[in-house]
Amino acid sequence: MSYETIAQAQLDAYNAQDLDAHCAHFADDVVVAGLNGDVARTGLDAYRAFYAKTFAEFPKNNAKLLNRIVVGSTVIDHEHVDRGNGDAPFQVAAIYTFKDDKIVRVDFAR
Numbered sequence: 462m463s464y465e466t467i468a469q470a471q472l473d474a475y476n477a478q479d480l481d482a483h484c485a486h487f488a489d490d491v492v493v494a495g496l497n498g499d500v501a502r503t504g505l506d507a508y509r510a511f512y513a514k515t516f517a518e519f520p521k522n523n524a525k526l527l528n529r530i531v532v533g534s535t536v537i538d539h540e541h542v543d544r545g546n547g548d549a550p551f552q553v554a555a556i557y558t559f560k561d562d563k564i565v566r567v568d569f570a571r
Contacts, residue, residue, distance in 0.1 A: 464559050465529065468536040471564065476523050478516040484509050488563040496556065496570040521545025527552070534559045 462470075467486050474482035484505060493502040493511075502508050515522065521544070528539040536557045543550040551571065558566040 462562055463531075464534060464536050464557075465531050467559070467562060467564070468529065468531075468538060468557055469526075472524060472526060472538065472540075475512075478520065478522070480509065480513055480516060483512060486564055488560065488565045491564060492566045494566070494568050496554070496568045519544045519546060524553075 471483055471486040474486070487505055487508055489505045490503070491505055491508050492500055493508060494500045502511055522542070523545060524540040524542045526538055527541055530537040536559070538555045538557070540553050540555060541550055542553055554570040556568040556570070557564045558568075
């Protein structure tokens with residue numbers, strides 16, 4: 462599977478709020494951080510817990526892909542996110558770093 466295909470599969474699972482399918486694309490030791498900032502979560506258990514809470518809190522949450530760039534083992538997604546709760550939508554760049562067929566790091570710019 463290509464990195465682009467994996468990135469799309471995890472985004473599709475995210476939008477379907479399918480926690481198991483979404484998390485299946487991430488490494489056990491995944492790291493999530495703000496771009497040039499602090500690490501927010503480390504490890505798949507922490508990642509899973511965060512998104513379980515997010516999906517429960519925002520059941521109408523949706524991320525629309527605006528643009529995708531693939532360079533080597535990095536995929537950068539520019540997304541328009543609408544929580545579906547009346548709050549203003551926002552844009553984010555999610556920078557996915559891959560090792561083999563798993564995402565090992567995500568850096569978010571917002």
